[in-house]
Amino acid sequence: MNKIRKAPKGILGFPVAPFTTSNKLDEQALAQNIQFLLDGGLEAIFVACAAAEYPSLSKEEYEAMVEVAVSVTAGKVPVYTGVGGNIQTSLELARISAEKGADGYLILPPYLVTGEQAGLSAYFKAIAESTDLNSIVYQRDNVAFSLSTLEALAEVPQVVGVKDGLGNMELNGLLTQTFGKRFGWLNGMPLAEVTMSAYVPLGFDSYSSAISNYIPHISRKFYNGILSGDQETVNEIYQQVIMPINNIRRQRKGYAVSLIKAGMEIMGMPVGQTVRLPILPVEKEHYAEMQTILENALDRFPKETPILSI
Template sequence: MTHNTFTGVFPAMTTPFDDDESIDHETLRAHAQRLEAAGVDGLVPVGTTGESATMTHDEHIDVVETVIDAVDDVPVIAGSGSNNTREALDLSERAANAGADGLLLISPYYNRPEPEGMEHHFRTIADAVDLPQIVYNVPSRTGRNVAVETAVSLAGHENIVGYKAASGDLGRIGEVIERTRGENFEVLSGDDALTLPTVSLGGSGCISVAANVEPEPTVALVGSALAGDFDRARQLQYELGDLFRTLFVETNPIPINEAMEMRGIHPATMRSPLSRLRPEHREQLRAVLEDLER
């Protein structure tokens, strides 16, 4: 994979489950093919949105293999992170052996490492696995920001070529972009609502939840922004703004799975401890999706 591989729209794929919470590989395959046909630039299975937290390692790799097998021409970036460096390394090696084109690595959650431990974690995997890797900062889930200094330092590693920014802090995101401009390093928004401002600061696209259900307009928004057509990009941002907000009224991926069911793509079944979207939010989401179809 070459520089600028991580440019554009990369849906953080939902995982379809049967009623017994087993993975529905046939529907997963169709979901991947639908996204590829919509013009996305890559696929990200088994991230947060794909419910990686409740999957075994074997299930992780089965999902990655199904998605790789389903698509013809888009890179597949496997979620393979953990709060245990050995576990993340094992998952990353298995994803590489399965044929993944890149890795998305969440920063260690719960144990809250200091910057030295955080950097050692990412470097251990980058040294051992020769694939392009994206560092994922989402402090609302991990309890710890990846320090800007850490991101800048890691950008110098030849296998660490991207940063998924989901801190909600545009100042921090802008500083990472600014200080890594000389590196082979792409900053992707991990928050649909902040994709446009992130691209305007020099980011290269998004790892998107909304693109599961509205791939074409998300691709158009990012494509317009990357091409410098900010009037068109802003118009699309305004059209999609209600969706971006409504998909986070409860913990992701609860709302997006409900949206997928409403659109007939796959059932909203999720693994415990995630629960179904509350009725009042369900009506709100239905109205937003109906508006987008007009």
């Protein structure tokens, strides 16, 4: 049976790594986080990635997170893991992902050392070809793909998607026009709802949603509005929810992670605000602002309750 070689489309869930007050991975809270995302209708689960503080995880914690994700999703949606950074560690985590039953992995850039395009191409290619799992390559920080790099990766069947975290729209236009449907195109900008309206016309049909960890119904309403051309709804959510949250996120480095946990705690999710260094918890004043934003968001966009037939 041939493996389906395509990237997931739609809104992608990136669960956090819940830690106890003693700084241990809380597997039960992780399972609840993933189930919440599934209940919210997200199209894929990306576990042990940047939102889950990937660089801080031990090998044992990584294995546990993948096991929980595969178990909870039970084949309902694809499970992708995060690999990247150190090449040897990446190859080991790719192997673990395959052994634990994941469907693919998101290959994060190598950090600290910036390689030439030929070196970057070989880096992504080596990880992608190390297993039969699907791979999505991620350009952000010190990595921007050239045409030659993606041409080389296009020859690797395992590479099914390209995720962008740079926000260089000229480059994105060039890449999507050149490679079209050969790759799935994923918006990986911080708080991707901010930019999704600009990404969709280029062919990007999925994005990672941080706010889906606590208000997935609003993210869905927003994305449906973009796809259907309901600009009034898009503008209202953008102005009343997306931008206010983004304004807080921009206040401190690391808020791309810790603000997710703050939002989850405000919404009653059992995750707490414990984060690992160098990330710091959300400051009290920003936490209070976030609480006000979410209260207003739920007033304006309440979660619809299914009507049960009698």
